[in-house]
Amino acid sequence: MWRMARPRKPLLSRDRIVEAAGVLVDEEGLEAVSTRRLAAALGVSGPSLYNHFRTKDAILEAVADAVSAKVDLSMFAGVADGGSGGGSGGGSDGGKDWRGALYDWAHSYREALSDHPNIVPVLARGPGRRPAGLRLADAVFGAMTAAGWPPAQATRIGALMRYFILGSAVASFAGGFVDDETAYDPADYPHLGQAHLLAERRREVDEAAFETGLTALLDGLALQYEALRAGAPEAARPAPGC
Amino acid sequence: MWRMARPRKPLLSRDRIVEAAGVLVDEEGLEAVSTRRLAAALGVSGPSLYNHFRTKDAILEAVADAVSAKVDLSMFAGVADGGSGGGSGGGSDGGKDWRGALYDWAHSYREALSDHPNIVPVLARGPGRRPAGLRLADAVFGAMTAAGWPPAQATRIGALMRYFILGSAVASFAGGFVDDETAYDPADYPHLGQAHLLAERRREVDEAAFETGLTALLDGLALQYEALRAGAPEAARPAPGC
DNA sequence: ACCTGAACACCGTTCAAGT
DNA sequence: ACCTGAACACCGTTCAAGT
Numbered sequence: 336m337w338r339m340a341r342p343r344k345p346l347l348s349r350d351r352i353v354e355a356a357g358v359l360v361d362e363e364g365l366e367a368v369s370t371r372r373l374a375a376a377l378g379v380s381g382p383s384l385y386n387h388f389r390t391k392d393a394i395l396e397a398v399a400d401a402v403s404a405k406v407d408l409s410m411f412a413g414v415a416d417g418g419s420g421g422g423s424g425g426g427s428d429g430g431k432d433w434r435g436a437l438y439d440w441a442h443s444y445r446e447a448l449s450d451h452p453n454i455v456p457v458l459a460r461g462p463g464r465r466p467a468g469l470r471l472a473d474a475v476f477g478a479m480t481a482a483g484w485p486p487a488q489a490t491r492i493g494a495l496m497r498y499f500i501l502g503s504a505v506a507s508f509a510g511g512f513v514d515d516e517t518a519y520d521p522a523d524y525p526h527l528g529q530a531h532l533l534a535e536r537r538r539e540v541d542e543a544a545f546e547t548g549l550t551a552l553l554d555g556l557a558l559q560y561e562a563l564r565a566g567a568p569e570a571a572r573p574a575p576g577c
Numbered sequence: 578m579w580r581m582a583r584p585r586k587p588l589l590s591r592d593r594i595v596e597a598a599g600v601l602v603d604e605e606g607l608e609a610v611s612t613r614r615l616a617a618a619l620g621v622s623g624p625s626l627y628n629h630f631r632t633k634d635a636i637l638e639a640v641a642d643a644v645s646a647k648v649d650l651s652m653f654a655g656v657a658d659g660g661s662g663g664g665s666g667g668g669s670d671g672g673k674d675w676r677g678a679l680y681d682w683a684h685s686y687r688e689a690l691s692d693h694p695n696i697v698p699v700l701a702r703g704p705g706r707r708p709a710g711l712r713l714a715d716a717v718f719g720a721m722t723a724a725g726w727p728p729a730q731a732t733r734i735g736a737l738m739r740y741f742i743l744g745s746a747v748a749s750f751a752g753g754f755v756d757d758e759t760a761y762d763p764a765d766y767p768h769l770g771q772a773h774l775l776a777e778r779r780r781e782v783d784e785a786a787f788e789t790g791l792t793a794l795l796d797g798l799a800l801q802y803e804a805l806r807a808g809a810p811e812a813a814r815p816a817p818g819c
Numbered sequence: 820a821c822c823t824g825a826a827c828a829c830c831g832t833t834c835a836a837g838t
Numbered sequence: 839a840c841c842t843g844a845a846c847a848c849c850g851t852t853c854a855a856g857t
Contacts, residue, residue, distance in 0.1 A: 345821065370850060379822070382851075386821055391850065456698060461753015468753075469766050477768040488789070490775075490782065494750030495790030499737075502744020508736030511703015511710075524711050526719040533732075540732065547730070548737030551797025558796050559789075587840065612831060621841070624832075628840050633831065 346379055349387050353397045360398055360453045368395065396465060399457040403467035405450075407443040410436040411478035433482035433560075434553050437492075440475070441500055441549050448504035455504045484560070492556065499548060509533040509540035588621055591629050595639045602640055602695045610637070638707060641699040645709035647692075649685040652678040653720035675724035675802075676795050679734075682717070683742055683791050690746035697746045726802070734798065741790060751775040751782035 355376050359368050370391050371381040388394045414431045448455055462468030472493060479489035512518075514534035519527040533540055597618050601610050612633050613623040630636045656673045690697055704710030714735055721731035754761075756776035761769040775782055 347821080369848085371848085380824075382824085382853090383822055385851070456747075459748040461749065463753065463755055464760055466765070469761065469769060469772075472772070473766040473768050480768065487785075490750075491786040491789045494783065494786035495741075495745075495793070497748055497750050498744035498786070498790060499741050500744070501748035502740035502742070503737075505698075505747055506701040506739055506743040507703065508732075508739050511705065513705055518706055519711065523708070524715040526715050526722065527711060530714070541736065543729075544733040544736035544740070547733045547801075548740060548794065551737070551794050551801065552790065553793075553797070554800050555793025555796035559793065589840080611829085613829085622843075624834090624843085625841055627832070 347377060347383060347387055349397070351377060352384060352387055352394060353401060356394050357398045357401060357451070357454075360395075361451055364453045365395070365456065395454070395457050396463070399454050400465040400467045402447055402451050402454055402458065403462075403465065403471055405447040406467075406471055407440065408471060408474040410439040410443075411474045414478040414482050416481065416483040433479060433484070434557060436478055437475075437496065437556075438549065438553060441496060444471075444500050445503060445545060448500070452504060455501065459501050459505055484563075488559075488563075495552070499552060503541065503545045503548070507537065507541055508544060509537040589619060589625060589629055591639070593619065594626060594629055594636060595643060598636050599640045599643060599693070599696075602637075603693055606695045607637070607698065637696070637699050638705070641696050642707040642709045644689055644693050644696055644700065645704075645707065645713055647689040648682070648709075648713055650682065650713060650716040652681040652685075653716045656720040656724050658723065658725040675721060675726070676799060678720055679717075679738065679798075680791065680795060683738060686713075686742050687745060687787060690742070694746060697743065701743050701747055726805075730801075730805075737794070741794060745783065745787045745790070749779065749783055750786060751779040 352373070356368060356373055359373060359376060368391070370384055373394070374381045374384055377383075384391075384394070388397070410431070412431075414433050414436050448458070458468070462472055475493045475496065476486075476489050479492050480486055484492065512530045512533045514531055516531050519530045521528055524530070594615070598610060598615055601615060601618060610633070612626055615636070616623045616626055619625075626633075626636070630639070652673070654673075656675050656678050690700070700710070704714055717735045717738070718728075718731050721734050722728055726734065754772045754775045756773055758773050761772045763770055766772070
């Protein structure tokens with residue numbers, strides 16, 4: 336026979352599988368990824384994948400980590416103790432400011448996610464053991480503590496930035512409405528008369544909301560940082576628990 | 578035969594199905610909901626469900642809407658033009674302040690979601706045509722415009738609050754790490770030495786981060802509101818697009 | 820080591836058949 | 839109108855068999 340059970344050189348590799356899975360996720364969504372469909376795209380039969388990954392979910396985790404790896408973390412290098420106000424150039428003692436780094440990082444993060452929105456639900460499950468996800472968490476925490484935030488606060492900043500950025504990617508506001516003028520009866524929803532228009536301006540609306548929210552978040556954190564510096568640590572720690 | 582194809586009184590109703598589906602989602606997660614499993618819990622066969630819902634997804638949407646319906650919206654009644662600072666009592670002209678309403682609403686929203694975390698991915702898809710989801714969006718937008726926010730800004734506030742609240746429910750920070758001391762090698766992740774401890778303090782850590790983030794967000798928005806009131810609308814509209 | 824087809828225990832959904 | 843069992847076209851995963 337022509338078909339061999341095992342060719343001289345492997346047909347598959349982890350990289351080829353992740354690559355093909357990523358394309359499938361981007362083009363047709365998470366639900367479209369079945370082991371049979373993915374294997375077919377790679378020219379092999381379904382069970383072959385299990386020679387390279389333990390489960391289908393491990394493949395999706397790898398796709399998610401590849402997206403995390405695209406997030407720029409270089410802005411955290413050199414963040415040091417210093418002011419949070421002023422420009423994005425540097426702090427008072429030469430270190431880069433935490434606020435500018437957080438701003439740039441948030442944009443890079445959001446851009447990576449909006450290039451691959453369908454994988455975001457997998458990313459949202461947390462870094463777990465995914466290397467790129469962990470590097471990201473490590474970089475944020477390291478930079479915030481270097482900037483003078485107490486460890487407990489640095490953890491919270493990493494968490495709340497994650498909520499906002501992943502939330503903006505997974506819970507699109509504008510895309511959540513339907514593009515149907517008759518869908519939102521003014522008698523039921525007096526203020527939703529224009530809501531059907533949101534669907535077609537999705538990108539624009541969500542980008543503006545992200546920018547407004549990010550600015551508010553950083554402004555608010557800067558206020559807490561100032562209070563911290565002014566020697567009123569309680570004011571900067573409104574929450575219970577360590 | 579004893580078994581009839583159709584009993585005198587219907588065995589099923591939309592409400593009974595939604596109720597049972599909600600229990601299944603809460604106890605075993607979204608993936609555990611199959612039409613056969615759900616039907617078995619209700620004492621009927623799988624296809625029976627299709628007499629009451631068009632698809633399985635429509636059932637999950639109904640479960641999600643039931644959770645949305647639990648979010649308190651009463652704090653938006655009576656929000657009017659006025660200051661955003663001060664106490665949570667009222668604005669300068671007798672209307673309740675938008676900031677206090679947003680704060681209370683965010684907590685009520687988060688509480689509803691944390692009671693039913695497994696359904697959040699369905700909620701995150703947006704209100705679509707779900708009545709309770711739409712009432713929620715309507716109430717926020719109506720209250721923010723009543724408080725004096727320009728419509729475009731009111732839309733953004735609804736969106737960014739949604740990002741943050743749904744993000745905190747779907748993208749738990751602490752729960753994203755594994756409870757395994759050996760998982761995070763200090764050589765790879767110099768600042769993640771205590772990360773494995775997050776898993777067991779999940780609730781505490783996520784609650785503190787939510788509180789810190791919400792306060793920062795509202796502080797930042799208050800700054801924008803003040804700038805708006807001071808007659809510098811550009812300062813309050815840092816984002817492009819209407 | 821790495822791929823195959825067959826098989827197992829599932830899915831969501833349709834549909835003719837019953838009352 | 840509302841429930842049933844049978845059927846269709848799928849799933850993820852295991853496994854013995856091939857080279």
